[in-house]
Every structure is written in structure tokens, then in C-alpha cells.
Amino acid sequence: MLAKRIIPCLDCDLGVPHGRVVKGVQFKQIRYAGIPWELAEEYDRQGADELIFLDITASHERRETMAKVIEKTSENVFMPLTVGGGIGSLSDARTAFNSGADKVSINTAALKNPDLIGEIAEYFGTQACVLAIDAKRRYVREPGKEMVDTPDGECWFECSFYGGREFTGVDAIQWVIEAEERGAGDIMLTSMDRDGTKDGFDIELTRAISDSVNIPVIASGGCGNPDHILEVLRDTNASAALAASIFHFGEYTVGEVKECLRKGGVHVRL
Amino acid sequence: MIAIIDYGMGNLRSIHNALMKVGGDPVIVSDSRDLPGADGIVIPGVGSFGDAMRNLTPFADRLFDSVDSGTPLLGICIGMQVLFDRSEESDSAGFGLIKGDVVRLPEGVKIPQMGWNELTIHRDTDLLAGIDDGDFFYFVHSYYCVPEDPGIIIATTDYGVDLACVVSKENVHAVQFHPEKSSKKGLRILENFVEMTRC
Numbered sequence: 326m327l328a329k330r331i332i333p334c335l336d337c338d339l340g341v342p343h344g345r346v347v348k349g350v351q352f353k354q355i356r357y358a359g360i361p362w363e364l365a366e367e368y369d370r371q372g373a374d375e376l377i378f379l380d381i382t383a384s385h386e387r388r389e390t391m392a393k394v395i396e397k398t399s400e401n402v403f404m405p406l407t408v409g410g411g412i413g414s415l416s417d418a419r420t421a422f423n424s425g426a427d428k429v430s431i432n433t434a435a436l437k438n439p440d441l442i443g444e445i446a447e448y449f450g451t452q453a454c455v456l457a458i459d460a461k462r463r464y465v466r467e468p469g470k471e472m473v474d475t476p477d478g479e480c481w482f483e484c485s486f487y488g489g490r491e492f493t494g495v496d497a498i499q500w501v502i503e504a505e506e507r508g509a510g511d512i513m514l515t516s517m518d519r520d521g522t523k524d525g526f527d528i529e530l531t532r533a534i535s536d537s538v539n540i541p542v543i544a545s546g547g548c549g550n551p552d553h554i555l556e557v558l559r560d561t562n563a564s565a566a567l568a569a570s571i572f573h574f575g576e577y578t579v580g581e582v583k584e585c586l587r588k589g590g591v592h593v594r595l
Numbered sequence: 596m597i598a599i600i601d602y603g604m605g606n607l608r609s610i611h612n613a614l615m616k617v618g619g620d621p622v623i624v625s626d627s628r629d630l631p632g633a634d635g636i637v638i639p640g641v642g643s644f645g646d647a648m649r650n651l652t653p654f655a656d657r658l659f660d661s662v663d664s665g666t667p668l669l670g671i672c673i674g675m676q677v678l679f680d681r682s683e684e685s686d687s688a689g690f691g692l693i694k695g696d697v698v699r700l701p702e703g704v705k706i707p708q709m710g711w712n713e714l715t716i717h718r719d720t721d722l723l724a725g726i727d728d729g730d731f732f733y734f735v736h737s738y739y740c741v742p743e744d745p746g747i748i749i750a751t752t753d754y755g756v757d758l759a760c761v762v763s764k765e766n767v768h769a770v771q772f773h774p775e776k777s778s779k780k781g782l783r784i785l786e787n788f789v790e791m792t793r794c
Contacts, residue, residue, distance in 0.1 A: 326753060327710040328731060369778060374711055400612050404778050405733060425608045427776065449605075450642075452709050452735045510709065539705055564710070594711045594731040 328594040329558045329586065330374040330565035331579055332543060333572045335361050336381045337410075339390040346573060347381065358573035362398040368572065369402045371579035374594060376402070377430065377513070377567065380410030381488070388417060392424035399425030407455055409513075418445050422453070430455035430513055433486040436493055436500075439507060446508030455543075456509040459485045460497040460530055461517040471498040475529040482530055489517055497530075498537050505538045512542045513567065519547025526557040526566070535562035543567050551577055551585035558591045597792055598633035600658075600674075601625040602650035605641035610671070613775035617786035630657040633666060635792030640672025640773060644697065644738070645685030647673050655690065662692060667766045667791045675762070675769035676740055684738050692767050694743040700736075704755035707737040712772075714750045714760065721791060722768050723749060723761065725783045732760070732772035732781060739771060766791075 335346045346358040358364065365376055376398075380391050388411070395408060408421040409430030418429045435442050435456055445454040460482040466472060470481035482497035501512050514534050516527035526544045535542040541564035544557045548568035557563055571577050583593045597614055599607055601623045614621035614637070621637070622629070630636060636658065638651070651658075662668055670678045679689045682697035689697070700706050711731040716723060732752075739758040742748060750761035752771075760771040768788065774781035 327708070327712050330710060372778075396608075399608055401616070403609065403613050403616070403775055403781060405776055422606050423608075425606065425612075427609075450735075452707055510707075541705070541709065 326592055327564075328374070328592050329563075330543075331372075331554070331582055331586075331593070332375045332377055332565055332567045333364075333368045333373050333579065334377045334379060334545070334567045334569045335364055336379050336569060337361050337391065337394060339380055339382050339394070344390055344394050358570075361394045362401070364573065365398045365402045368579060369404060371572075372583060372594065373404065373579045375405045375407065375565070377407040377409060379430075380408075382410075388420055392420055395421065395424040395426050409455070409457055415441070415444050415448065418449065418453075422449060428453050428455050428511070430457040432457040432459065433488075435504070436484060436486050436495060439503065442504055442507040442509050446510070451508045451510040454509050455511040455513050456501070456504040457513040457515070458497055458500065458534075459489050459515045459517050459520075460534075461485060461492070462527075462530070470496045471533070473498075473529055473533045482533070485517060498533055501534055501538050505540050510540060511565075512538060512540060514542055514544060514546075514563075516546035520545075521570075522547050523549025523570070525549060525553040528557060528560055531557055531563050532561040535564075541565060551582040554582055555586055555589040555591060558586065559589060596633050597621045597635040597637060597789065598624040598630055599637045599639055600630075600651070600654055602642075602647060602654075604646060604650060607639055607641075609773075609775040610637060610639045613782060613785050614789065617782050617789055619785070619789040619792075627654040627657045630654065630661055633661065635667045635669070635788065636661055637788075638668070638670045638674030638677065640674045642673060643684060644673060644676055644682040644689075645687045647677050648685065648687040648689065651677060651690075658690070659692075662767060665766050667788065668692075668768065669788050670767075670769035671775070672736055672771060672773055675771055676738060678767065678769055679740050679742075682738060693740075693747065693762065693764055693769070696741050697738050698741055699738055700758075701755040707735055708754045709735050711777075712752045712754060714752055715757070716750045717748055720749050720763055722763060722784060722787050724787050726780060730780045732770075732774070732777040734760075734772045736771060740769070
């Protein structure tokens with residue numbers, strides 16, 4: 326039986342030498358956490374199942390810097406590595422794969438050019454294409470949107486792009502269904518309402534998305550402690566949970582999270 | 596020297612780095628003339644069965660010679676599947692170094708299988724030294740191998756069906772998962788393989 330995956334996310338500021346892992350709060354303030362490949366090795370020791378590197382600066386000239394971060398990481402870390410942030414074309418994806426990445430995550434580029442999902446899947450396999458979504462609750466009923474019941478009232482989920490700075494009007498549920506048909510291999514689902522709050526994952530969002538597709542959904546945004554991860558993996562069909570700050574600042578280790586999951590009856594790799 | 600066969604379908608950095616990490620001396624080989632000197636041969640796992648066979652065909656004669664002369668061979672993922680007779684994925688024939696078929700994962704499970712799954716070990720071999728029943732390895736595949744002779748199955752994993760994920764037939768070894776992506780336990784298997792190439 327497949328284990329549920331625990332994925333530390335390394336948000337990388339590549340504008341400083343070697344790059345730095347940083348942590349923002351609701352897509353804004355920044356704290357520095359460390360050098361990417363050093364953190365990656367530490368998470369490997371702790372038992373992480375996969376790592377995601379996101380270029381939060383996502384500027385074109387820094388693509389090579391990210392490639393170096395991945396090259397350096399892949400010398401000593403042997404688990405699946407995903408690169409995201411600013412991947413806009415097949416050629417960007419190829420640069421990432423050649424540096425040692427196993428998957429790329431795309432967000433803005435896929436919303437602007439949905440064909441990119443199929444192109445990456447065709448060249449590198451469906452398992453290599455992760456569709457990232459930044460979704461925000463909208464409590465206003467609109468025609469054609471998938472309304473979902475939540476304790477705070479009925480809402481739909483809107484996709485944003487450009488790192489949460491702009492909104493698309495696209496319904497997240499409809500978008501993941503389309504993305505699966507086009508060849509996406511994973512959905513990396515971030516709740517903009519919860520990201521950085523440490524109040525726990527958006528359970529209704531994660532449930533709605535993971536019940537809509539057959540591909541694995543990675544829950545993200547809002548993790549403050551191991552019980553939050555237990556809740557989202559036990560109460561929804563998510564296959565994986567992503568967290569950043571609880572790991573970066575040493576509040577919990579991946580091993581502690583997995584122990585909590587095991588006690589809670591979730592199947593994990595220990 | 597351990598030859599990693601480059602059949603032009605993707606990046607071999609991970610397997611190269613992993614073999615380096617465990618003390619091997621891997622060389623990425625894209626010309627079959629470099630095979631005869633190798634102490635061990637790895638067929639890595641990238642691409643689909645048909646593409647892999649098309650690109651691997653030029654290696655066939657020298658690969659068979661090496662296997663006949665006792666050189667340890669390790670096939671990984673699609674590199675395992677091409678060692679069999681045939682696959683449902685393609686009309687191309689496989690190498691037939693192991694008798695049996697490659698078939699699609701059953702209905703009712705998510706395809707591809709992608710993630711960490713557990714081994715059930717059926718017998719002890721040098722390749723699995725240091726590996727325990729229940730250890731997890733990283734899989735990405737849509738097809739799996741069904742050997743004619745169940746006696747060559749070293750370990751299976753449960754994914755809708757108990758599928759052979761480690762097989763060994765004399766000096767021919769194959770794994771369905773990616774040891775180069777399976778952290779410490781994966782490195783241990785590669786270390787065991789490197790050890791075999793030194794005998």
C-alpha cells in the first residue's frame with residue numbers, strides 16, 4: 326500500500342549568493358531559513374518523502390541559479406525533487422530536469438497556456454508534471470462556479486496567478502478536472518486563505534479538490550503542527566501534505582510528524 | 596567501472612550520483628563498444644518500452660556477451676521491463692534475458708503507481724543485504740513484470756496485485772522501483788550491486 330507523503334517545501338530566494346530558503350506569511354513578509362541544499366540534506370535525514378523547491382523570485386535570469394541549487398542537492402539527496410516558480414515553457418522544464426529535478430510544478434504558465442501541461446507530460450511523462458494551484462475562497466454565488474459548503478458558509482474557490490498577486494476568475498475544481506485530462510500527474514493545492522497562518526489546512530478545499538480527480542493531491546497552506554497534517558490526511562483524500570515553516574525553524578522534525586500520523590492510523594514510511 | 600547505458604531518453608544524473616555516493620565508479624556509456632570493459636552494467640529507467648527498445652537495440656549484442664561472461668547487470672524500472680520477452684505497452688520485442696511478460700497495472704488502482712511502497716521479501720539475496728521486509732521504495736510505473744519462473748522473484752509489492760519488484764536470475768538483477776530515488780535503503784541496494792561488481 327502506498328504511503329502518504331510528507332513534503333517539506335523550500336521557498337528559495339535566488340537573489341543572494343547560493344540562494345536562501347525563505348518563508349513568507351500570506352505571500353508577503355520574508356524570514357531567512359537557510360541554504361537550500363543543506364536544508365534538503367537535513368530533511369532527507371529526517372525521513373522526508375519528497376522535496377519541492379520553489380523559486381519565489383521567479384525571474385528569468387535566476388533559472389540557472391535554481392539549476393545549480395538542484396545540481397548541488399542531487400549530489401547527496403536521493404529522493405524525488407520538484408522544481409517550481411517561473412517555469413514558463415518546455416525549455417525551462419528541460420533545464421530543471423537536466424539539473425536533476427524529477428518533476429516541475431507549473432501554475433501561472435499553465436493558466437495562461439493550458440497546452441503546456443500536455444507538452445510536459447508528453448516529453449517527460451505525466452508523473453513529471455505537477456499542477457500548482459493557489460486558491461482563495463469566494464463567498465459570493467456566481468453562475469457556473471462549483472459551490473462548496475463550509476462551516477463559514479457556501480463558497481467557491483478561485484485560482485490566482487503571478488504568486489497570488491492577480492486573480493483569474495477560474496474555478497479551481499473545474500481547473501483540476503481539466504488539468505488531469507491534459508496530463509497533470511500531481512496537484513499541489515495551496516489555500517491562500519490559510520497560507521502562513523498556521524491555523525491548519527483548508528479541509529473543505531482539500532476535500533473538494535481531492536474528490537474531483539484521481540491524481541494525487543498535495544495539501545498545502547496553513548500547517549502549524551503535526552495534528553494539522555493528521556487532520557488533512559485522515560479526513561480528505563489528499564495523498565500528501567506540504568509544510569514549510571514548521572520544519573525550517575526546527576519546531577518539528579519530519580520524523581515527529583510521521584510518528585503523529587502513524588499513531589493516528591495514517592500509513593507512512595517510517 | 597560500472598557502465599550506465601545512456602539510451603538518449605533522459606537525465607542520468609541521479610543514478611550516476613547515487614553510484615558515486617556508494618563508492619562505485621560509474622561511467623555514462625552511449626556507445627556499445629564501451630560495454631566489454633565494464634565490471635557491471637546498469638540499464639536506467641527512463642521513457643516508454645517501445646522507445647527504450649528502439650534506442651537500446653544497438654547495445655544488444657555486446658550486452659548479451661557481457662551477461663554471458665558473467666558481468667552483473669541491474670535493470671531499473673523500464674530498464675527492468677526491457678529484460679523480459681514482451682510488453683503490452685509496445686509491439687517491440689524485449690531482450691528476453693528473463694522469460695515472461697510485462698503487463699499493465701490492474702483496473703481499480705491509480706495509474707501510474709507513484710510513491711513509496713513496501714517490499715515483501717521472499718528470499719534473501721546479496722542484492723537485498725541490509726534491506727528488511729516492509730522497507731519502502733519509490734515507484735513510478737504503469738506496467739509490471741510477470742516472470743514465467745516465480746522462483747526468480749526476490750521481492751514483491753502490493754499495488755492492486757502482488758507484483759514482482761525485485762528479480763534475480765544468476766547475474767541478471769532487476770528492480771521495478773527507483774533505488775536512486777529511495778533514499779538510504781535505495782543507496783544500500785546500489786551499494787550491494789557495486790559490491791557484486793567487485794567479485
